[in-house]
Amino acid sequence: MLLIVIDEKRIFAEIESKNPASVSLNGPDGILPQVQDTAMKITKKFGIPAYVLADTTWGTCDLNSNGAKVLGAELQFNIGHTINMDYFGDSVILIDAFDDVGFDVVAKKCAEILKDKKVSLVTDSQHLHQVDKVQGILTTAGIDVMIGKGKGQLNDGQVFGCEFYPATQLKDEVDAYVFLGQSNFHASGIALSTNKPTYVLDPYFNEVREITEFAQKLKRKATLAIYKAAEAKSFGVIVGLKEGQLSKVFALKFKKELEKEGKSVQLFALTDITNERLQNLKGIDAFIQVACPRISTDNQFDKPVLSTPQANALLKILRKESIGEYFEIPHWL
Numbered sequence: 190m191l192l193i194v195i196d197e198k199r200i201f202a203e204i205e206s207k208n209p210a211s212v213s214l215n216g217p218d219g220i221l222p223q224v225q226d227t228a229m230k231i232t233k234k235f236g237i238p239a240y241v242l243a244d245t246t247w248g249t250c251d252l253n254s255n256g257a258k259v260l261g262a263e264l265q266f267n268i269g270h271t272i273n274m275d276y277f278g279d280s281v282i283l284i285d286a287f288d289d290v291g292f293d294v295v296a297k298k299c300a301e302i303l304k305d306k307k308v309s310l311v312t313d314s315q316h317l318h319q320v321d322k323v324q325g326i327l328t329t330a331g332i333d334v335m336i337g338k339g340k341g342q343l344n345d346g347q348v349f350g351c352e353f354y355p356a357t358q359l360k361d362e363v364d365a366y367v368f369l370g371q372s373n374f375h376a377s378g379i380a381l382s383t384n385k386p387t388y389v390l391d392p393y394f395n396e397v398r399e400i401t402e403f404a405q406k407l408k409r410k411a412t413l414a415i416y417k418a419a420e421a422k423s424f425g426v427i428v429g430l431k432e433g434q435l436s437k438v439f440a441l442k443f444k445k446e447l448e449k450e451g452k453s454v455q456l457f458a459l460t461d462i463t464n465e466r467l468q469n470l471k472g473i474d475a476f477i478q479v480a481c482p483r484i485s486t487d488n489q490f491d492k493p494v495l496s497t498p499q500a501n502a503l504l505k506i507l508r509k510e511s512i513g514e515y516f517e518i519p520h521w522l
């Protein structure tokens with residue numbers, strides 16, 4: 190059971206000062222039970238409807254503020270993404286949520302395993318508040334620890350599933366990365382964008398696991414999809430309809446570039462890009478989607494479905510250029 194603590198004090202203060210007639214709340218799937226509890230507390234305390242928007246919200250790229258608008262909720266609390274901003278526009282309020290689990294035991298194990306190494310600590314939103322403490326434990330045990338600087342929405346030491354600036358900026362200076370938390374998803378992204386050994390410090394299983402090989406498997410699968418797509422004659426280019434993932438400019442650029450290489454291209458738009466939705470579309474040999482890159486790397490599809498960095502690699506193949514280290518970039522969009 191996750192030990193999630195939502196900053197309810199801030200939610201209550203916002204409601205007290207803005208006095209909305211109704212509110213909505215959403216958060217990543219893993220913390221929805223805690224979001225439900227908070228919604229119940231709001232209704233009890235203020236006597237107003239509090240809707241839990243239970244669709245996915247994978248990141249601040251996917252706030253679902255349209256859901257709040259359709260509901261007529263005057264304030265929307267997007268919980269748990271903990272970026273370095275407090276608001277999006279007038280009605281979306283970003284609320285921090287932290288996982289209170291301790292890292293003491295697993296950090297000591299890590300110190301044994303990575304003795305004499307120089308490492309960089311990285312994490313996702315929920316464990317940001319633990320970085321200093323774990324840094325202290327590892328440093329006391331003689332490990333050289335560095336924390337990369339934040340950029341854009343990212344805090345120091347924080348990564349998203351497609352954005353790795355605090356990690357990539359240190360790749361020439363460290364031997365390995367240590368990810369705080371349970372997320373193989375984030376850790377494998379770090380391994381791919383840096384091409385360095387990456388370890389997950391899992392405080393729930395009290396285990397230190399290396400994720401490098403798992404990340405390499407993702408890369409082999411992604412590369413295979415690129416080479417399969419190189420044989421395709423007809424392409425579907427998909428624009429994502431989630432508000433922070435809309436990228437028509439890239440979609441139109443890929444369309445133009447593929448047509449220059451003699452391919453036929455049809456444009457599509459989808460909110461959720463799944464194998465089931467794509468099965469309805471006819472006459473397409475391969476797809477490129479310019480929404481969330483992890484849709485392509487972490488899911489199974491019947492046909493090649495390339496993300497933006499994979500599509501850039503595909504264009505290189507079609508132009509008889511070397512494919513390069515297409516994932517070794519700080520931002521996959």
Ligand code: SF4
Pocket residue numbers: 247248249250251349350351352434480481482483
């Ligand atoms: S990995 Fe996908 S869901 Fe996460 S921040 Fe990037 S685009 Fe958004």
